[in-house]
Amino acid sequence: MHNLKPVLTSVCFLLLVFGGGNTHAGGAQLNPVAKEAQEAEPAATKQTPTKESPAEDLAPKKGDDAEFKDEFDLPEGEASVSPVRVADPLAPINRITFQVNDKLYFWLLKPAAQGYNFVIPKDFRLCVSNFFSNVLTPVRLANCLLQGKFKNAGTEVARFFVNTTFGILGLGDPGKVVFNMDISDEDLGQTLGRWGFGNGFYIVWPVVGPSTIRESVGFFGDLWVNPIQYLEPAAAAVSVGAYRRFNDLSFRLGEYEAVKAAAIEPYTAVRDGYIQFRNSLVDK
Amino acid sequence: MKRILWVAVLLLVATVPAVKAEQPIEALKGPIDEVVQILEDPQYDDPARRGDLRGKIRSVTNPMFDFELIAKRATGRYHWENSFTSQQRQEFTDLFAEFLGNNYLTQISGTVKGLKVEYIDETLDDSGKRAKVRTKVPGDNGDVAVEYSMWLRDGNWKIYDVYVEGVSLVQNYQSQFRSLFEKESAAQVIDRLKQKIKDQVEQEKTSG
Numbered sequence: 001m002h003n004l005k006p007v008l009t010s011v012c013f014l015l016l017v018f019g020g021g022n023t024h025a026g027g028a029q030l031n032p033v034a035k036e037a038q039e040a041e042p043a044a045t046k047q048t049p050t051k052e053s054p055a056e057d058l059a060p061k062k063g064d065d066a067e068f069k070d071e072f073d074l075p076e077g078e079a080s081v082s083p084v085r086v087a088d089p090l091a092p093i094n095r096i097t098f099q100v101n102d103k104l105y106f107w108l109l110k111p112a113a114q115g116y117n118f119v120i121p122k123d124f125r126l127c128v129s130n131f132f133s134n135v136l137t138p139v140r141l142a143n144c145l146l147q148g149k150f151k152n153a154g155t156e157v158a159r160f161f162v163n164t165t166f167g168i169l170g171l172g173d174p175g176k177v178v179f180n181m182d183i184s185d186e187d188l189g190q191t192l193g194r195w196g197f198g199n200g201f202y203i204v205w206p207v208v209g210p211s212t213i214r215e216s217v218g219f220f221g222d223l224w225v226n227p228i229q230y231l232e233p234a235a236a237a238v239s240v241g242a243y244r245r246f247n248d249l250s251f252r253l254g255e256y257e258a259v260k261a262a263a264i265e266p267y268t269a270v271r272d273g274y275i276q277f278r279n280s281l282v283d284k
Numbered sequence: 285m286k287r288i289l290w291v292a293v294l295l296l297v298a299t300v301p302a303v304k305a306e307q308p309i310e311a312l313k314g315p316i317d318e319v320v321q322i323l324e325d326p327q328y329d330d331p332a333r334r335g336d337l338r339g340k341i342r343s344v345t346n347p348m349f350d351f352e353l354i355a356k357r358a359t360g361r362y363h364w365e366n367s368f369t370s371q372q373r374q375e376f377t378d379l380f381a382e383f384l385g386n387n388y389l390t391q392i393s394g395t396v397k398g399l400k401v402e403y404i405d406e407t408l409d410d411s412g413k414r415a416k417v418r419t420k421v422p423g424d425n426g427d428v429a430v431e432y433s434m435w436l437r438d439g440n441w442k443i444y445d446v447y448v449e450g451v452s453l454v455q456n457y458q459s460q461f462r463s464l465f466e467k468e469s470a471a472q473v474i475d476r477l478k479q480k481i482k483d484q485v486e487q488e489k490t491s492g
Contacts, residue, residue, distance in 0.1 A: 085459075251424060261387065262387045263460065264461070264477065265460040271459075
């Protein structure tokens with residue numbers, strides 16, 4: 001249970017929840033749930049609201065008024081104050097799925113992962129994680145190339161050779177540890193985003209968790225170059241894929257709990273966190 | 285002689301600003317180091333002293349944040365100006381600060397000793413009043429990127445937003461409040477926050 005990363009800001013660990021793996025839906029666990037029939041939000045920034053309240057209300061401290069007004073819109077343009085929005089026409093269904101995934105996590109996945117952690121030493125789990133990560137090199141490589149990130153593509157190739165040989169079939173990660181070559185967690189969702197495709201709308205998949213149209217297309221598209229999918233019979237491919245995710249989850253217990261604890265409205269918190277996180281990856 | 289005077293004046297002008305304000309990284313590093321020290325202080329190992337520990341950390345971290353601005357931005361201009369009364373604004377700001385503080389404490393007191401933070405760089409904008417500080421926190425599962433947005437308020441650098449792996453805390457809360465305001469009144473939203481704080485306190489008692 002101490003996997004919780006000591007991140008300084010407590011509050012938004014969101015992304016961790018979904019991040020993680022090189023395929024987007026990192027851990028099966030998370031899951032957002034539901035509501036929000038999207039925001040019919042009163043275009044906040046636009047109309048200067050008619051202030052019914054006496055002017056002094058606007059600035060608790062008189063002197064700050066000007067600064068604050070400026071501040072409101074301002075900080076750093078990119079992430080000004082208006083939240084990144086995503087359409088959520090399926091909100092009523094998504095919320096239900098989010099709830100179901102939540103229970104699935106607390107009742108099944110979490111206890112299972114705790115048992116797994118108890119029985120299987122961390123080093124072994126780390127090897128498993130490294131192994132799969134190495135096997136999935138084609139997914140990352142293809143997406144580096146599709147995005148024109150040739151340098152990263154080269155690093156992926158180099159990492160694959162180093163890790164497969166010195167790393168003993170990828171069980172270790174000397175590519176990072178010894179040669180300090182960072183992994184490029186590229187996937188098709190990011191590639192499509194890079195090419196200018198929008199998110200479409202938000203979807204919460206059972207088990208897998210938060211996604212969008214674009215990310216879902218990316219998810220299935222990546223399977224074409226995912227060696228695990230070529231295992232026979234199909235059931236083996238599915239089980240191995242599920243095991244990989246489960247093993248990854250074993251490192252991230254506590255993250256979803258932290259996100260939930262920090263949220264006032266968990267469904268929206270996860271949805272917004274997911275979208276922000278994916279957008280930041282696309283921009284990288 | 286006149287020239288020398290000029291040079292002297294120029295030098296003076298040039299050096300004054302450097303002395304004036306602390307740089308954003310320092311403003312972060314000081315208190316964070318202090319928190320790490322407190323966490324490692326053996327006198328707080330006794331579970332009975334958990335309350336003291338939390339109080340101590342809080343007194344160090346609170347001044348780092350501009351909670352007023354955080355509350356405003358998390359609410360969003362529209363609701364801040366139209367949904368809240370001035371009294372509610374104040375109440376909300378205080379509650380939200382407490383809520384964030386509790387989250388933070390729960391998070392870090394759950395960490396085992398040896399919290400480390402690496403400071404990558406700081407970038408000031410043209411006005412010199414706003415800055416971004418990039419840091420990373422090494423973890424089991426790789427590094428976590430944490431970026432602080434700060435601004436110079438009354439001569440001190442204050443945090444007004446935090447990005448964890450690219451996710452803005454303020455934006456994230458804003459989307460939540462926005463969604464709540466669709467169905468609830470300001471009073472209900474505030475009650476919800478109060479309830480959440482109650483839960484946190486409850487949680488802290490049972491887990492402590």
